Amino acid sequence: MKYNPNTVEAKWQQIWAAVGADRVPAADDRPTFYALGMFPYPSGNLHMGHVRNYTLVDAIARCRRMQGYRVLHPMGWDAFGLPAENAAIERGIHPAVWTHQNIAQMRAQLQALGLSYDWEREVATCDPDYYRWTQWLFLRFWEAGLAYQKEATVNWDPVDQTVLANEQVDSEGRSWRSGALVEKKKLRQWFLKITDYAEALLQDLDTLTRWPEKVRAMQANWIGKSLGAELTFAVVGAEARIPVFTTRPDTLGGVSYVVLAPEHPLVGVLTAPGQQETVAAFVAEVSRESERERTAEDRPKRGVPLGREAINPLTGETVPIWIADYVLAEYGTGAVMGVPAHDGRDFAFAQQYGLPVWAVIVPKNGEPPAGAYTDPGVMVNSGDLDGLDSGAAKAEVVGRAEAGGWGQGRVQYRLRDWLISRQRYWGCPIPIVHCPNCGAVPVPADQLPVVLPENVEFTGRGPSPLATLQAWVEVPCPSCGTPARRETDTMDTFMDSSWYFLRFADARNEALPFTRDRANAWLPVNQYVGGVEHAILHLLYSRFFTKVLRDRGLLDVAEPFQALLTQGMVQGLTYSNPQKTGKDRWISAEKVVWQENADGSRIPHDPHTGEVLTVAYMTMSKSKGNGVSPQEAIAKYGADTVRLFVLFKAPPEKDLEWDEADVEGQHRFVYRVWRLVTEYIAFAGKNSQGVDRNLRREIHTAIRNVTEDFGENHRFNTAISELMKLTNALQEGDRTSETYGEGVQTLLQLLFPLAPHFSAELWEMLGQTPALHEVSWPAWEAAALTVDEVTIVVQVNGKMRDNILVPTAQGGDREVLLAQAQAAPNAAKFLVGKEIRKVVVVPGKLINLVVG
RNA sequence: GGGGAUAUGGCGGAAUGGUAGACGCUGCGGACUUAAAAUCCGUUGAACGCAAGUUCGUGCGAGUUCGAGUCUCGCUAUCCCUACCA
Numbered sequence: 001m002k003y004n005p006n007t008v009e010a011k012w013q014q015i016w017a018a019v020g021a022d023r024v025p026a027a028d029d030r031p032t033f034y035a036l037g038m039f040p041y042p043s044g045n046l047h048m049g050h051v052r053n054y055t056l057v058d059a060i061a062r063c064r065r066m067q068g069y070r071v072l073h074p075m076g077w078d079a080f081g082l083p084a085e086n087a088a089i090e091r092g093i094h095p096a097v098w099t100h101q102n103i104a105q106m107r108a109q110l111q112a113l114g115l116s117y118d119w120e121r122e123v124a125t126c127d128p129d130y131y132r133w134t135q136w137l138f139l140r141f142w143e144a145g146l147a148y149q150k151e152a153t154v155n156w157d158p159v160d161q162t163v164l165a166n167e168q169v170d171s172e173g174r175s176w177r178s179g180a181l182v183e184k185k186k187l188r189q190w191f192l193k194i195t196d197y198a199e200a201l202l203q204d205l206d207t208l209t210r211w212p213e214k215v216r217a218m219q220a221n222w223i224g225k226s227l228g229a230e231l232t233f234a235v236v237g238a239e240a241r242i243p244v245f246t247t248r249p250d251t252l253g254g255v256s257y258v259v260l261a262p263e264h265p266l267v268g269v270l271t272a273p274g275q276q277e278t279v280a281a282f283v284a285e286v287s288r289e290s291e292r293e294r295t296a297e298d299r300p301k302r303g304v305p306l307g308r309e310a311i312n313p314l315t316g317e318t319v320p321i322w323i324a325d326y327v328l329a330e331y332g333t334g335a336v337m338g339v340p341a342h343d344g345r346d347f348a349f350a351q352q353y354g355l356p357v358w359a360v361i362v363p364k365n366g367e368p369p370a371g372a373y374t375d376p377g378v379m380v381n382s383g384d385l386d387g388l389d390s391g392a393a394k395a396e397v398v399g400r401a402e403a404g405g406w407g408q409g410r411v412q413y414r415l416r417d418w419l420i421s422r423q424r425y426w427g428c429p430i431p432i433v434h435c436p437n438c439g440a441v442p443v444p445a446d447q448l449p450v451v452l453p454e455n456v457e458f459t460g461r462g463p464s465p466l467a468t469l470q471a472w473v474e475v476p477c478p479s480c481g482t483p484a485r486r487e488t489d490t491m492d493t494f495m496d497s498s499w500y501f502l503r504f505a506d507a508r509n510e511a512l513p514f515t516r517d518r519a520n521a522w523l524p525v526n527q528y529v530g531g532v533e534h535a536i537l538h539l540l541y542s543r544f545f546t547k548v549l550r551d552r553g554l555l556d557v558a559e560p561f562q563a564l565l566t567q568g569m570v571q572g573l574t575y576s577n578p579q580k581t582g583k584d585r586w587i588s589a590e591k592v593v594w595q596e597n598a599d600g601s602r603i604p605h606d607p608h609t610g611e612v613l614t615v616a617y618m619t620m621s622k623s624k625g626n627g628v629s630p631q632e633a634i635a636k637y638g639a640d641t642v643r644l645f646v647l648f649k650a651p652p653e654k655d656l657e658w659d660e661a662d663v664e665g666q667h668r669f670v671y672r673v674w675r676l677v678t679e680y681i682a683f684a685g686k687n688s689q690g691v692d693r694n695l696r697r698e699i700h701t702a703i704r705n706v707t708e709d710f711g712e713n714h715r716f717n718t719a720i721s722e723l724m725k726l727t728n729a730l731q732e733g734d735r736t737s738e739t740y741g742e743g744v745q746t747l748l749q750l751l752f753p754l755a756p757h758f759s760a761e762l763w764e765m766l767g768q769t770p771a772l773h774e775v776s777w778p779a780w781e782a783a784a785l786t787v788d789e790v791t792i793v794v795q796v797n798g799k800m801r802d803n804i805l806v807p808t809a810q811g812g813d814r815e816v817l818l819a820q821a822q823a824a825p826n827a828a829k830f831l832v833g834k835e836i837r838k839v840v841v842v843p844g845k846l847i848n849l850v851v852g
Numbered sequence: 853g854g855g856g857a858u859a860u861g862g863c864g865g866a867a868u869g870g871u872a873g874a875c876g877c878u879g880c881g882g883a884c885u886u887a888a889a890a891u892c893c894g895u896u897g898a899a900c901g902c903a904a905g906u907u908c909g910u911g912c913g914a915g916u917u918c919g920a921g922u923c924u925c926g927c928u929a930u931c932c933c934u935a936c937c938a
Contacts (some may be wrong), residue, residue: 214857217855218933221854307904334937338938345938412937648876655931657863659877669876720876722875793870826904
């Protein structure tokens with residue numbers, strides 16, 4: 001019978017859906033397993049990155065089902081966000097309509113891959129049934145004092161009169177839509193107090209032993225814990241005091257100036273009369289610069305003096321006070337003590353403006369470097385601290401500061417509170433009403449959800465569409481009934497995705513986002529799989545949510561994701577013209593002009609200029625035109641081949657090169673199995689007799705190795721190579737033995753999690769019942785793995801010289817091995833005239849003769 | 853500047869401190885075919901050799917060990933993340 005992937009795949013997808021093969025089974029005494037891939041944004045089309053991500057999770061989920069777990073394997077949609085609003089602006093289609101169309105299309109694409117989702121738990125974050133609970137959870141944060149408002153800087157497009165997201169500002173600081181230079185503007189914004197959890201988020205990284213080291217390091221860096229001190233400088237002739245944060249209190253004696261951020265609140269107070277204009281001009285100039293300009297590398301540091309002096313609390317010396325663009329208002333106290341001798345940035349600044357450099361630490365041995373000396377050392381020029389180790393001096397200075405009331409030790413985190421306000425329509429409305437009497441009042445739970453109004457006009461200009469809808473905005477205060485106004489900001493979409501894994505545990509609950517029991521039953525996610533691009537934000541926010549919800553008594557787990565796998569990118573063949581720079585150097589594959597050389601090799605050329613192109617594998621992206629459509633690949637080869645290819649070509653965490661020849665190779669493998677099994681079926685029943693011990697050993701070796709490869713490390717690439725070996729062994733094996741049938745069945749069982757459709761079909765054709773998705777994972781028999789004789793490697797001085805064959809029982813017998821090794825002809829050559837000084841035996845493996 | 857990762861044939865990649873290169877791709881040779889495709893068989897790290905085999909070989913340099921791709925120390929290169937974070 002001819003193998004037609006598309007027919008076979010459609011058939012089994014229908015069968016599994018009809019019998020509910022992928023639904024979470026009712027609770028019983030089996031252990032649970034929660035397998036999750038990061039849910040996608042419904043752009044409308046699946047790309048290869050999705051295919052790889054979800055195939056990995058599916059293989060894990062299917063294998064765990066066969067191994068006797070109750071598996072939760074859900075899928076949903078991260079469905080709020082800007083692209084839907086852009087579609088509305090550009091094409092006049094409502095974001096909800098556009099989004100739901102895309103979801104329908106992508107759901108069909110996922111289904112064509114044969115992914116074993118429990119679709120009854122599907123969620124879309126833009127549906128009121130979901131975002132109602134996002135709002136409900138926001139109010140739990142509010143109750144806990146973890147949601148608050150404050151002024152914050154936003155990107156403001158002066159032409160369109162609208163707020164822009166960071167990703168809508170290009171590298172030159174211009175609006176993507178209007179092209180106007182983006183300005184900074186202060187607006188009152190909502191924040192979540194993630195900084196309250198900085199220490200817990202940092203500490204618990206240690207418990208995530210099955211996360212990649214890389215991701216844990218990235219999160220730790222992002223949280224950025226620094227141990228140091230806050231020290232206070234008094235100001236000559238003024239009441240004000242300047243607190244600074246430093247990690248190097250030992251260098252306090254070397255301070256030659258104090259410097260504030262231009263935005264520091266004390267700037268106005270402290271500026272001397274004669275410096276008013278200079279300072280005002282500098283502050284204005286800095287505020288005009290974009291973040292990018294201000295933080296650009298190798299840009300000279302700039303500043304101006306305030307015309308006033310501060311008093312060094314340790315030495316009593318006076319030093320000038322400056323403001324400078326290299327000091328950040330948001331970090332620490334927004335003020336820094338300038339120690340040019342021991343800080344690279346301060347050194348550069350001091351050089352620029354001729355400020356003095358006073359060294360107070362020298363290396364233990366050797367000469368101090370020409371620039372700043374930032375390593376530990378010995379104190380000098382520091383009065384009674386001289387001779388002290390700089391580490392000890394740190395503690396001493398902090399001790400004196402605490403005793404003298406001018407400072408104390410302090411922990412500083414780099415992590416900032418999470419700004420969740422977005423001035424847009426297509427997001428979850430923040431369930432708050434602003435009342436002139438009561439202030440910010442939460443919308444009562446029984447009035448949730450605050451539903452997004454539908455009759456909205458999208459222009460891309462002016463304030464958020466929500467703010468212009470008077471009928472929606474104007475409501476009575478839930479508390480006192482006074483006419484009040486709804487909050488018109490919506491939430492960052494990361495809010496929606498910070499708890500979706502909890503909703504899947506109880507997706508159809510209409511009374512709560514989830515019950516505590518269900519959450520506890522399924523969480524933490526046993527295996528989470530996604531791209532490393534979410535290593536910080538999504539994963540950190542989800543951890544934060546989980547900890548807050550635990551502290552609010554909504555569930556009992558401290559961490560949402562027990563094991564994390566960050567899969568590599570999918571790369572495509574990429575043609576670029578080295579003569580060009582920028583976006584137009586990429587030539588998509590179908591546009592490349594091929595010219596044949598005399599020797600038959602084909603060289604790619606630019607279709608416009610005729611220049612020779614370079615070829616490389618690069619991450620697939622629209623702009624490079626190097627993407628491969630999953631739909632086309634599935635139509636051409638079938639989902640099983642595509643699945644096997646993405647699993648085989650590289651280990652999961654490495655980048656994967658989409659190579660058509662390798663896809664063909666995988667297709668050949670599928671066909672080979674098909675032919676092998678159908679030929680066996682045609683043959684079966686004739687002469688089935690006897691056990692083929694060698695074949696049986698290969699079968700059970702394959703079971704053992706594949707089972708191990710399906711463990712925590714998810715080595716699907718080597719699992720598939722084991723299956724290829726088993727296939728090769730069967731091809732060479734004796735069909736008349738009864739072992740052959742065992743081999744064929746085992747092959748299909750092991751293949752099922754990876755390539756479910758055609759293995760299920762062949763299983764059925766074999767006449768096996770029940771259907772393959774109900775069959776459990778095979779176990780290997782230790783007895784089947786034994787051999788009568790083992791090959792022992794003979795080494796002389798550690799070099800392989802010969803092999804000997806000995807009965808298994810004697811594989812560790814020193815005398816036997818030594819005698820045979822000396823007799824082995826090729827080894828013997830290297831023993832002539834030499835004395836054996838030592839014999840090393842590794843039982844069952846090798847014997848090494850050390851001679852001299 | 854800080855952090856993380858990686859380095860093995862023509863290519864993707866395998867190798868609990870014990871036969872380096874499994875498995876696959878490509879290339880080459882052959883079978884089948886009127887021919888081609890498909891399929892099947894053989895071969896495919898380098899050098900020397902008729903062969904048996906020998907020598908070299910896992911980015912570079914040391915070290916530990918009977919034995920190192922693997923462990924230790926020191927470098928180099930590439931990639932990714934992050935960054936005036938005081």
